[in-house]
Amino acid sequence: xxxxxxxxxxxxxxxxxxxxxxxxxxxxxxxxxxxxxxxxxxxxxxxxxxxxxxxxxxxxxxxxxxxxxxxxxxxxxxxxxxxxxxxxxxxxxxxxxxxxxxxxxxxxxxxxxxxxxxxxxxxxxxxxxxxxxxxxxxxxxxxxxxxxxxxxxxxxxxxxxxxxxxxxxxxxxxxxxxxxxxxxxxxxxxxxxxxxxxxxxxxxxxxxxxxxxxxxxxxxxxxxxxxxxxxxxxxxxxxxxxxxxxxxxxxxxxxxxxxxxxxxxxxxxxxxxxxxxxxxxxxxxxxxxxxxx
Amino acid sequence: xxxxxxxxxxxxxxxxxxxxxxxxxxxxxxxxxxxxxxxxxxxxxxxxxxxxxxxxxxxxxxxxxxxxxxxxxxxxxxxxxxxxxxxxxxxxxxxxxxxxxxxxxxxxxxxxxxxxxxxxxxxxxxxxxxxxxxxxxxxxxxxxxxxxxxxxxxxxxxxxxxxxxxxxxxxxxxxxxxxxxxxxxxxxxxxxxxxxxxxxxxxxxxxxxxxxxxxxxxxxxxxxxxxxxxxxxxxxxxxxxxxxxxxxxxxxxxxxxxxxxxxxxxxxxxxxxxxxxxxxxxxxxxxxxxxxx
Numbered sequence: 001x002x003x004x005x006x007x008x009x010x011x012x013x014x015x016x017x018x019x020x021x022x023x024x025x026x027x028x029x030x031x032x033x034x035x036x037x038x039x040x041x042x043x044x045x046x047x048x049x050x051x052x053x054x055x056x057x058x059x060x061x062x063x064x065x066x067x068x069x070x071x072x073x074x075x076x077x078x079x080x081x082x083x084x085x086x087x088x089x090x091x092x093x094x095x096x097x098x099x100x101x102x103x104x105x106x107x108x109x110x111x112x113x114x115x116x117x118x119x120x121x122x123x124x125x126x127x128x129x130x131x132x133x134x135x136x137x138x139x140x141x142x143x144x145x146x147x148x149x150x151x152x153x154x155x156x157x158x159x160x161x162x163x164x165x166x167x168x169x170x171x172x173x174x175x176x177x178x179x180x181x182x183x184x185x186x187x188x189x190x191x192x193x194x195x196x197x198x199x200x201x202x203x204x205x206x207x208x209x210x211x212x213x214x215x216x217x218x219x220x221x222x223x224x225x226x227x228x229x230x231x232x233x234x235x236x237x238x239x240x241x242x243x244x245x246x247x248x249x250x251x252x253x254x255x256x257x258x259x260x261x262x263x264x265x266x267x268x269x270x271x272x273x274x275x276x277x278x279x280x281x282x283x284x285x286x287x288x289x290x291x292x293x
Numbered sequence: 294x295x296x297x298x299x300x301x302x303x304x305x306x307x308x309x310x311x312x313x314x315x316x317x318x319x320x321x322x323x324x325x326x327x328x329x330x331x332x333x334x335x336x337x338x339x340x341x342x343x344x345x346x347x348x349x350x351x352x353x354x355x356x357x358x359x360x361x362x363x364x365x366x367x368x369x370x371x372x373x374x375x376x377x378x379x380x381x382x383x384x385x386x387x388x389x390x391x392x393x394x395x396x397x398x399x400x401x402x403x404x405x406x407x408x409x410x411x412x413x414x415x416x417x418x419x420x421x422x423x424x425x426x427x428x429x430x431x432x433x434x435x436x437x438x439x440x441x442x443x444x445x446x447x448x449x450x451x452x453x454x455x456x457x458x459x460x461x462x463x464x465x466x467x468x469x470x471x472x473x474x475x476x477x478x479x480x481x482x483x484x485x486x487x488x489x490x491x492x493x494x495x496x497x498x499x500x501x502x503x504x505x506x507x508x509x510x511x512x513x514x515x516x517x518x519x520x521x522x523x524x525x526x527x528x529x530x531x532x533x534x535x536x537x538x539x540x541x542x543x544x545x546x547x548x549x550x551x552x553x554x555x556x557x558x559x560x561x562x563x564x565x566x567x568x569x570x571x572x573x574x575x576x577x578x579x580x581x582x583x584x585x586x
Contacts, residue, residue, distance in 0.1 A: 026579075027579065029577070029579075032577040032578075032579070033574065033577075035574075245572065248572055249568050249569065249572055252568050252571050252572060252578060253561070253565070253568060255578055256561060256564060256568075256578060256581065256582060257557070257561055259578070259579075259582045260557040260560065260561065260582070260585070261557065264550070264553040264554065264557060267553065268546070268549060268550055268553065271549060272546070275542050275545050275546060275549075276542065278545050279538065279541055279542055279545060281326065284322070284325040284326075285325075285545060285548055285549060285552070286319075286320065286322075286325070286552075288549065289549060289552045289553070292553070293586060
């Protein structure tokens with residue numbers, strides 16, 4: 001009956017299923033076969049870069065186009081979790097009367113500090129529910145900002161002018177994940193400098209033959225949002241059907257790896273009380289390894 | 294016969310077995326039961342901190358005590374591999390006539406950019422061969438310096454005075470792995486400042502109730518090596534039998550995880566050509582996942 005309500009488009013059924021997924025239940029087999037057409041957009045950047053406000057503006061713009069939008073706010077760093085959930089509530093209340101918007105914070109942490117397999121299952125549920133666009137917002141810490149690029153069709157990396165050497169501010173491998181750069185808070189001094197810095201430094205990213213553009217926004221005032229959506233559309237056009245398919249294969253690969261990692265973590269835990277036998281030489285580690293399957 | 298020669302203490306048999314392990318052969322079952330008493334010391338630090346020279350001096354000092362010493366130089370970063378292998382050859386030639394010293398460079402890379410399960414098998418082979426001390430030297434990049442602390446009985450982190458804000462120079466989580474800090478090149482200005490900085494910043498590390506000491510060395514001139522060996526002995530005494538056992542359980546846990554990761558990597562590769570069927574909806578990802586076992 002929960003499944004029927006979900007299929008009928010009841011957002012409370014969706015919320016309930018997400019809660020069940022988070023508590024460790026398996027993804028319902030009946031939902032696996034539902035068609036999925038959502039565009040998945042990853043939004044990442046340093047804390048304080050204004051990602052939430054930007055996400056909010058994107059929601060507004062997509063709603064003006066009558067598209068149904070879901071947001072997953074992934075927050076792998078516990079210090080920020082409180083803030084994310086608070087911000088989440090504020091946003092929730094703003095869109096509370098709009099059944100075309102669904103927002104959920106996930107504080108769960110993957111095995112490697114990145115995006116967990118549970119988050120991927122929540123994403124699957126949102127796809128199966130029939131959203132047109134799913135935004136995944138993550139704070140750029142740990143592994144999550146790199147993971148996001150493995151999941152999303154389009155990855156947006158948010159910078160600000162006051163980030164000092166913005167380009168140097170990111171760990172190796174992070175700049176490369178961006179399909180689109182956003183220089184938010186562009187009313188602050190230095191915005192043009194950051195854009196120039198990006199143009200000078202950035203070469204090709206993940207998408208073949210695509211030079212990631214830098215879009216200036218002022219999310220507080222809603223400026224530059226239309227340009228950002230245009231850049232997303234340009235990237236979509238550039239990907240084409242084949243490129244989009246590649247991205248989705250990549251997401252499946254990532255999801256399969258997450259499932260295997262979860263399994264391995266569980267087996268490691270089970271093996272724990274047998275390690276002393278290996279240490280004492282009673283059995284070999286290889287034997288123990290084989291017994292885990 | 295190779296195994297018999299190995300058991301008889303033939304270093305060429307050891308070298309051959311290591312080559313076989315590196316090429317992907319399984320660890321020989323006959324060697325699993327051999328007694329292991331080696332002390333495993335991890336030595337890590339930034340490129341240019343003088344780890345190799347320091348290792349060399351430690352070898353010398355241990356040889357003076359008539360202990361048999363093996364060195365594994367792990368180099369997960371291809372740019373430095375050439376240098377490591379060159380340095381390795383120089384060291385090899387210096388100890389070429391000394392059958393109590395065995396040195397081997399491993400350029401292999403773990404699944405996560407850290408220490409690979411092959412490296413752990415080489416370590417097992419060296420233990421089974423009967424070395425008294427095994428030094429594992431790794432450049433402090435990627436995951437390898439954190440991995441080393443999961444493997445070693447004692448972890449030495451090498452800094453230099455000219456490293457600027459030495460303590461800040463390391464990524465989060467790296468300072469914590471040290472059982473002993475070495476401030477090498479202590480004839481350079483700033484050595485005492487780094488020692489003070491360490492004393493001010495460093496709290497407890499991995500070993501319960503152990504405050505990691507900072508030892509000044511000048512490896513080029515052989516100064517401070519005796520003090521470093523004393524610090525290692527102090528740490529050994531502090532660990533006690535129970536602490537040492539904990540370390541070795543931790544190493545087994547790490548090795549088991551590496552085996553599981555290797556397995557998962559292999560299965561992911563095999564699953565690759567079945568991902569399109571999942572994408573097209575012919576089968577579910579969960580089905581594919583279950584079919585991997």
